[in-house]
Amino acid sequence: MKTLTYLFLSIAMVILCGSSIYSQVYNRYVVKAFSKSCSLSDGVPIEGYKLCLIPKNKNELPIVTCDYSNGIWFNEYSDEEKIAILEELLGFEGDTSICSKKVCNYGSKKFKRPKTIVYTTQIDALYVFTNLVVSSYAPNYCPFPVLFDRKEKKEINDCQQKISQVFKIYREWLMGLRINGIKKFKVPLNDGKYEWFSNQATLFGYYKPDFWINGIYPSGRITGVCVE
Secondary structure, three states: OHHHHHHHHHHHHHHOOOOOOOOEEEOOOEEEEEEOOOOEEOOEEOOEEEEEEOOOOOOOOOOOOOOOOOHHHHOOOOHHHHHHHHHHHHOOOOOOOEEEEEOOOOOOOOOOOOOOOEEEHHHHHHHHHHHHHHHHHHHHHOOOOOEEEOOOOEEOOOOHHHHHHHHHHHHHHHHHHHHHOOOOEOOOOOOOOEEEOOOOHHHHOOOOOOOOEOOOOOOOOOOOOOOO
């Protein structure tokens, strides 16, 4: 009965992730839902997948579907469960299925746009992960779901080798979080080769040695909602 209930709720979750759903893959904490209702590209729906966080109370199905406002459900979980969720998201490395969202500005203002238009599920997973942990800093730290090599000055969403290097950085970051706890930590990509496109890390001091985020908490500002 418990298994059947979980299956029903997982499918219901998927239905809320977009109106044109054909299939779904769900883990313990994250649903991968197929949809063609999240974005249009040149007037044509983008058929692809979107990752959705499962609320801890599975009777409360998500209302927000195609954006990155998952923090309200993320913060219902314990610290141990939060780490498990982040670990599950990293399990999407190598998933090159197309995300149903086109690249959008989730920042707090108008930024220079990247050239990348569509992105994959593995980028979606990293972006969900990032928005969950940086919370209120997300609008400036990661306004676009596009990774950037700041030494070579190029977008790298199409370079699996470099994306895998970013996943490795995130895994090492998560290991530190597991060891030291989640009460005080730095942003995942800090003072290294890679960053999220058009971030304001330097301007806002995210790379400074004395910059720390004091825990994972609900955002005090609107995050994860497309401003375009």
